[in-house]
Amino acid sequence: MGKLSMNLFRKTIPYFTIFQDENRQQIVLMLCEHKQLTVNQITDEMNLSRPAISHHLKLMLDADVLGVEKHGTERYYFLKLDNIISLLKELTSSLEESAKNIPS
Secondary structure: OHHHHHHHHHHHHHHHHHHOOHHHHHHHHHHHHHOEEOHHHHHHHOOOOHHHHHHHHHHHHHOOOEEEEEEOOEEEEEEOOHHHHHHHHHHHHHHHHHHHOOOO
16 A cells, blocks of 8 residues: 555645645635636735736646636636546545554
8 A cells, every 4th residue: 555655645746736835725716716717817816916826827737737718818717626636535545544554
């Protein structure tokens, strides 16, 4: 079980890295609530500049945490969490299994 857990930890590192930032956490929560938002809509709700928001969105896009759809001239960002959630559930299950094997 230890090797499986280590492999799962390695796969989740990019997501833990992305989610360690409070601004990106706030963006995730906003997108959970609104489903999709433009950079301007996100900027209106946060105390960061538009370039700073764009930087966070790019990092999240590169990590495959977000997707983007273009409607006219607007780009709408949305969450892509299904694979991440599945991976984290798999990691949790693996750790729970490993913990069962620890002597009391």
